[in-house]
Amino acid sequence: MEKMFAVVDGQLYINEAYLTDSTVGMVRISDQRVEALDQSIASFSVRLAAECAARASAEASLAARIDSIQARIKPDA
Numbered sequence: 001m002e003k004m005f006a007v008v009d010g011q012l013y014i015n016e017a018y019l020t021d022s023t024v025g026m027v028r029i030s031d032q033r034v035e036a037l038d039q040s041i042a043s044f045s046v047r048l049a050a051e052c053a054a055r056a057s058a059e060a061s062l063a064a065r066i067d068s069i070q071a072r073i074k075p076d077a
Helices: 031-073
Strands: 005-008 011-015 026-028
Touching: none
Parallel strands: none
Antiparallel strands: 005 011, 011 026
């Protein structure tokens, strides 16, 4: 099993395979790299929040449609 990270001469290296599919190998973590990863995570968080909101909206719409169909099939007595 490959190492997730390593410290060489006081420098932190992270196995790129654990971060993204684009590159494989050990990557030195610099301030610029941390900033880029931070931006990627922030962007992912925004997309995830939008997807969750869209899914919740779709589920609410589906639940309302199911309730409407059930009411037409079996009206309250």
